[in-house]
Amino acid sequence: MKRLVFFLSLIAVSAALQAQVKVSVHENAPDQPVIPAELFGQFSEHLGRCIYEGIWVGPESPIPNEDGYRTDVLEALKALKVPVLRWPGGCFADEYHWMDGIGPRENRPKLVNNNWGGTVEDNSFGTHEFLNLCEKIGAQPYVSANVGSGTVEEMAKWVEYMTATNGSMAELRAQNGRKEPWKVKYLGVGNENWGCGGNMTAQYYSDVYKRYALYARNHGGNELFKVACGPSDDDYNWTRTLMQNARWNMHGLSIHHYTVSWENKGSATDFAKEDYYVTLARTAEIDELLRNHIAIMDAFDPERRVALLLDEWGTWFDVEPGTNPGHLYQQNTLRDAMVAAINLNIFPRYAERLKMANIAQLVNVLQAMILTDGSRMVLTPTYHVFRMFGVHQNALRVPVDVSCGTLVSAEGRIMEDFSAAASRDAAGALHLSLANPRADKAVTVELAFDALRPGQVSGEILQADRLNAYNDFGKAPAVAPKPYKDAKISGKTLRLTLPAASIVVLEVK
Numbered sequence: 144m145k146r147l148v149f150f151l152s153l154i155a156v157s158a159a160l161q162a163q164v165k166v167s168v169h170e171n172a173p174d175q176p177v178i179p180a181e182l183f184g185q186f187s188e189h190l191g192r193c194i195y196e197g198i199w200v201g202p203e204s205p206i207p208n209e210d211g212y213r214t215d216v217l218e219a220l221k222a223l224k225v226p227v228l229r230w231p232g233g234c235f236a237d238e239y240h241w242m243d244g245i246g247p248r249e250n251r252p253k254l255v256n257n258n259w260g261g262t263v264e265d266n267s268f269g270t271h272e273f274l275n276l277c278e279k280i281g282a283q284p285y286v287s288a289n290v291g292s293g294t295v296e297e298m299a300k301w302v303e304y305m306t307a308t309n310g311s312m313a314e315l316r317a318q319n320g321r322k323e324p325w326k327v328k329y330l331g332v333g334n335e336n337w338g339c340g341g342n343m344t345a346q347y348y349s350d351v352y353k354r355y356a357l358y359a360r361n362h363g364g365n366e367l368f369k370v371a372c373g374p375s376d377d378d379y380n381w382t383r384t385l386m387q388n389a390r391w392n393m394h395g396l397s398i399h400h401y402t403v404s405w406e407n408k409g410s411a412t413d414f415a416k417e418d419y420y421v422t423l424a425r426t427a428e429i430d431e432l433l434r435n436h437i438a439i440m441d442a443f444d445p446e447r448r449v450a451l452l453l454d455e456w457g458t459w460f461d462v463e464p465g466t467n468p469g470h471l472y473q474q475n476t477l478r479d480a481m482v483a484a485i486n487l488n489i490f491p492r493y494a495e496r497l498k499m500a501n502i503a504q505l506v507n508v509l510q511a512m513i514l515t516d517g518s519r520m521v522l523t524p525t526y527h528v529f530r531m532f533g534v535h536q537n538a539l540r541v542p543v544d545v546s547c548g549t550l551v552s553a554e555g556r557i558m559e560d561f562s563a564a565a566s567r568d569a570a571g572a573l574h575l576s577l578a579n580p581r582a583d584k585a586v587t588v589e590l591a592f593d594a595l596r597p598g599q600v601s602g603e604i605l606q607a608d609r610l611n612a613y614n615d616f617g618k619a620p621a622v623a624p625k626p627y628k629d630a631k632i633s634g635k636t637l638r639l640t641l642p643a644a645s646i647v648v649l650e651v652k
């Protein structure tokens with residue numbers, strides 16, 4: 144009780160002092176990096192209903208589909224402009240044998256998905272189905288190879304099958320209906336090899352990594368970007384060991400960070416205001432984690448040859464009541480949207496080193512973009528944030544200085560009470576993504592530009608009447624973007640109000 148009073152009084156003090164936020168936008172700052180489109184990447188694992196039902200229903204399904212891919216999801220993914228899609232796992236990757244997923248579907252073996260609920264995996268979605276999906280939605284494939292239970296030969300042949308122009312693997316691919324090789328840039332050499340990918344130590348994995356990476360060859364004109372399995376959360380020793388022993392053999396190092404309390408995940412929809420702040424303050428810690436891992440990488444690689452890839456992130460709550468605990472199906476509320484906005488505003492700060500981020504996962508699993516129920520589909524609040532923030536993809540970063548207050552969560556974590564990022568696109572338009580995490584207080588924002596005199600402002604806002612509002616099947620969307628018209632231009636300054644728990648993306652010309 145004492146703790147709660149302390150928490151509430153801190154919020155009150157902070158709120159009173161910080162009713163107004165100032166954002167200085169340095170739109171002409173020199174030497175800014177491009178914000179990689181891949182920071183808005185996605186992840187799709189053979190887990191629960193992500194692949195099967197979520198993406199793939201098969202050509203014979205009564206659910207409307209295009210070559211087996213459900214049409215509604217395909218259209219939603221095209222609109223999202225997914226830059227990169229990671230597959231087939233996750234933990235599934237280190238038990239996946241790619242040859243099970245090629246050739247006539249009726250001949251493919253049926254296996255047990257040991258990681259995720261013991262579901263039967265019929266392998267009807269395999270290499271062709273994944274790479275063709277990427278082509279259809281215009282996403283770059285990011286393939287995770289099996290190191291935990293697969294051989295070097297198996298991985299080498301998979302790379303050859305996907306990318307070689309000649310040889311037996313290319314012939315086999317042609318027999319299976321695809322003559323031209325695919326372009327596959329990103330290759331993950333194992334996943335979570337400190338855990339479900341083989342329970343290895345950092346030292347042992349770094350040697351194993353080098354052996355596997357050596358035989359993952361570039362075929363024809365295809366050039367692989369090889370990603371070593373990195374740490375989870377604050378395992379700095381893993382990063383140090385990998386950088387020390389294998390930095391010359393990798394193009395990228397991955398890291399995973401979920402917003403979760405493993406002891407008490409809590410409901411995705413049934414939560415109190417304190418839980419909301421606990422989740423947001425936890426997620427904001429990604430800033431410190433990225434900074435610390437990057438500092439270690441800088442020490443070994445000051446030229447920034449090796450990229451950092453946050454290839455799994457997002458919220459992890461209890462599964463929805465009555466669903467398979469191994470399928471990780473959770474609803475998605477305005478709280479998830481705020482988590483997404485805070486993360487997507489942090490990532491560009493590290494664009495010199497952080498080159499990809501993949502939220503977990505695309506459909507029906509964890510913090511999903513899309514949920515399906517038979518033939519029905521909803522777009523989640525997180526989907527809308529990704530669609531709105533997509534304006535930053537491949538745009539030049541514009542630094543912002545935010546002067547705001549702080550919030551203290553019931554766990555004692557401190558976070559800023561405002562979040563912002565900005566970029567300038569190829570056409571010269573400036574985009575600002577802003578989020579007010581305060582649950583019950585609007586904020587007045589003064590945006591001051593270095594030199595720009597805004598002529599035109601347009602934008603969208605995402606908000607709802609409750610923190611736990613979500614989009615449900617068969618109901619009108621409770622969380623959907625609307626035009627934002629509350630910005631007033633005054634010389635080099637823009638004044639706006641962001642309602643409580645709202646997210647705004649502006650275009651300024």
Ligand code: AHR
Binds near residue numbers: 335455509
């Ligand atoms: O995304 C769910 C799981 O979380 C992945 O399979 C694994 O890599 C991580 O532990």
